Amino acid sequence: MDFSNETPIYLQIMNRLKSDIVTGKIKMGEKLMSTRELAVSLRVNPNTVQRVFKELENEGICFTKRGMGTYVTEDEATIALLKEQLANDLMMVFIDGMKKLNYSLVEIIEKVRSYGEVNK
């Protein structure tokens, strides 16, 4: 995984895991790698991974079974909400960029439609 300088590393890892969960690459209820395993595979500090797990737990996306490891939630509503959030984040960046180019909301919608038709 390549990291950018703009965002804290733990956030970049969180986002990667979130999108893997939303797309089903990591299944609901699945056990995640241990802190150490994930740290070695991403070649990052184990403390960073620990923080990732803690934040994901705070957001209700993961939970820890004592002495067993960290698991992805089995709650479908939480995952659906997460998907919504990720989509909103992308949308915000996109719309923001378009508005800076002086597109109105109506124009943006039209643009998306025609772009979608051309790039099916």
Place this chain on the structure above:
Amino acid sequence: MNTMIKIVDLHKSYMTKKALRNVNLEFQSGKIYGLLGPNGSGKTTLMKVIADLHQQNEGEILICGEKPSHKTRAFVAFMPTENFIYGWMKVKEALQFYKDMYQDFDMERAEELIQFMELDKNQKVASLSTGQKARLKITLTICRRAKIYMLDEPLNGLDPISRTKIKECIIDQFDSEGVMIISTHLVNEVEQILDEVIFIGGGEIIISGETETLRAERGKGLEDIYREVFANA
């Protein structure tokens, strides 16, 4: 978190040259520190003073509350840049040598790590490549059950595969009760594994702090911060 090393107003000079001046630092357990600076900035001198291989001229160092001595050497594992393993030894003899020298050397762990590092136990040290020698050196150092690990330039002059192996080894073997200090100027290589960084130049501490905080404050990566700090060095 405990303070493992405390350094107060440290000065060190060789004959005519000031090597360290007014160094004040604290190292906490459970963290990986990067000691970053160009050649000749004082990284090695600082490590050697902590390792009780050099003596300071002024100031104080406390390692787990003790002044550097044979007592602290027993729990400080230092990997110097030099090749410290006899060429005539086989890899397995080097392990045994370390086992004899250091009571805290964990042979079982070393046997595992030798495999991970893809080293042949029966090969002569003299016939190892540069990368293989570096991998052996780090294996020997990290397999001590020490409290403080100091690696002086562990990635210098190595091929990408060896660098990756060594980084993975550092991450995997890192003990959350201990302290790890890595000196390097290959900032990009270690950026993601450092909790804290210490920029050292001309024997003085220029900046020290949490990696993530520095990145956020300055809106750039460590390499760019390094360039900025040492632009005139």
